Amino acid sequence: MAEIGSFVLLLALALSAYSFIAGMIALIFQRQQNPQLAVAGGGSFGGASRAVSDQGSFGAILRQGSERIGETARRAGIATFLAILLASIILVICAFNNDFSIAYIFHHSNRDLPGPYKFAVLWSGQEGSLLFWSLLLAAYGFVLRLRYKVDTRLFAYASVIVAGVQVFFLLLLNFAAHPFAIMQGNIPADGSGLNPLLQYPEMVIHPPMLYLGYVGFTVPFAFALGALIMKYPGEKWIHITRRWTMVTWAFLTCGVFLGAHWAYSVLGWGGYWGWDPVENASLMPWLAGTAFLHSVMMQEKRGMLKMWNMWLVFATFWLAILGTFLTRSGIISSVHAFAQSSIGDWFAWFLLITLLVFTFFFIKNKSHLRSEHKLESLVSRESSFLFNNLLFVLLTFTVLWGTWFPKISELVQGNKVTVGAPFYNRVAIPVALLLLILTAVGPLLAWRKTSLESLKRNFMWPTMGAIVVAIFLMVTPQSWGSVFGLKPWKDISYFYSLMAIALSVLVTLTVASEFYRGGRVISKHTGQGMFASMVQLTHRNTRRYGGYIVHFGVVVVIIGLAGAAFNQDREKEMGYGDKMAIGPYTLICRSYTEDDSPNYESQWAMLDVYKDGKQIGTMTPVRRFYHASQQTSTMPDIRSTLNDDLYVVFEGVNQDNGHPILKAHLNPLVMWIWMGVWIMLIGTVLALVPNAPAPVRVPAAARLEHAHAAPVATGD
């Protein structure tokens, strides 16, 4: 099987290289033959350019030849996907067959590993995850090449660029991180096993989601670079890539938060975000991608920020690769245990080459990206997007700066420093709060110009609402819950939390007012109920109102994050009947014991949970010792409510008396984070739904007679 896998990988490299080179040759030939093709939408994938008929001439023969080459390049790209899919299937089969002659399977699996985790072996180690990355890229390329008829020329450029990136990953797989490398010496009877931290259901979906996000940004980047190279006219390429970008962003969002949830549920330290370089690596492209999703609207609506958007989409792609470079090169130390190897050098070269290629074409064709529109007013949607982008980019830069600072410090002053949560809390939170203010203000600003009067009118009630909520949180008794009785002057984190909650309320109210005002207009003209009107409003402009729902999801997440300022924890050795109190809860140890299974042996405690004197449940935190890997792992038990999470970890056992040592965390509002993510995803899906057809236009004369014409939905 290993030989077949190796051969298939080599075949995939050959196909991908052919797709890249032949595709490039076809484009060059067509460009030389007829530069107008660049703007006519004629394609290297055959078909469209045949309309230009000068058959029989030498030029026509050459063009037909180049079209055929382009078509073979497209098909080679499709075949690359099939080859990489086959290689991935072979690796998974090897994992299920316990083929420990393959080094990767030996290091990441064992005989007693449950089935789903054997499947997850594909992305559990360095070589496999690179193969998986390559597979996802090929899958995106596959879809792209099937949809080439949308715009054959632009898709041909994008296909070549995707093939170029694919060649890099396949070179890595074939020559630097081979997933089918054979074990030296005797074949071991059993494998080393999968890292215990990865033996958790979410790990079966977290990496695919994250990688779908990382890899997916290659597609908008490929379209952007293609459009830049061919001086694509207008903003159509943005319309084409809009859905790609949103879907990719949704995957990345899902991946980032699944990672946070996995850390929360498995690592047992009671938190979900540790500002580890690997976490930062996923956050940076997310922030840059979010900035792109906003600023691209400026280009669509007003033809502005063309150069900026080019750089943003490039930065998003580049940061996704940079993150991979950071975590696999060993340059920055991280708790995420990827083997450190020479592939860091490969990534460094790839980053450099992509930067040079992009910069070259940008300088060459930047005159094509000049925008002509005029900014009419500072108080406008345009300027809010500018500040929005500034803050997103600044946050990205802050995370990048914090991630690299230990290395920079080492170079400058000879010693490393740690850049952990206290740094990010101090630097990033104020910027994030500013961003939240913009999230509230932005939707209330009209394109081109907004009168201060209308801004004041629309902003007054939401602001009053936010202030009332802030005062309410400050004056209410603390016994009501963690975030009540908040005294912002006591600690800067309390101040940040109060600000975050108040601004979240502000955003929520502005979003609600947008729905209300739009719904009221439709209701007035159609006689429908308010809810039905709001549904119709949303359906008429799914992107705008889907976006608002995403904003609402973000504020729900922010409220959840604000709860972290009130976290509590207790640690105690607990014998039978011992009590531990934390917040409103009391834990009583009812039992503790050990258990054994083929994959691991476990120690666990059974605790009765009381609140206000009433038993409300039982919790069983577990600690496991995995036989194959000889490693321990904790499985915290978490009791989640809207108000707080009671999070109990089995930390260990006192060797003298056998009593378990337990740590309990009380983490307020954590559930809001996960709810917010769901809302964000629902909003994104909604934004992807096509708009309902515009209402039938009533002639002016008729409108005067029947004043019941429905309004046309406003733009984004």
Add this chain to the structure above:
Amino acid sequence: MSKSNPPSETRTEAGTMKNVGAPGLASSARRPALSLSKGGNLLRKAAQTILLCAAIIALLGAGDPATRFSEIGHRMMCICGCNQILLECNHVGCPASDGMRNELMAAVNRGDSDSLVEQSFVQKYGPTVLAAPTMQGFDRAAYIIPFVALILGFGLIGIVIRSWKNRPVPAIADGLSPLGGPELDQFRTQARKETDL
């Protein structure tokens, strides 16, 4: 927003203090408020009193050994390689965190100042024991650069906005002239009235 502050003990202490301190604060604030009409000096005095009360409450919390232990402990890293904040290092049998916590507790009980505790830890375990760069020497750059970038960014946006505003209005075909000024504003107001959006 990761945890950076005192966990439960602090919060509980803070809650207790609130019960003691709040009435005092309220009464101090009430007295000058009643005399507001008598002049600006009273208003200033009222503000000073409120600030003083708030500072006393905050300082009372800060002096508590448990609070200090928690605050300093959350500014330190465990050096066992787990990359976790010292007080969040969660594995029993960790070769480092227990000893470090004991040292920290002893230093706090001795009444060592925060900077002295941090210095002694840095001397013993190296600069990576601090969870964030200090405000000294090159470390300051970690904090300054993002804010410099923010200021530069605002400046850049100012320049961009200015250049966009000064850009000539794009020409319109067939001799039509674009609307502007009060006429355009009038149309906008009308459109908003009609759509109510």
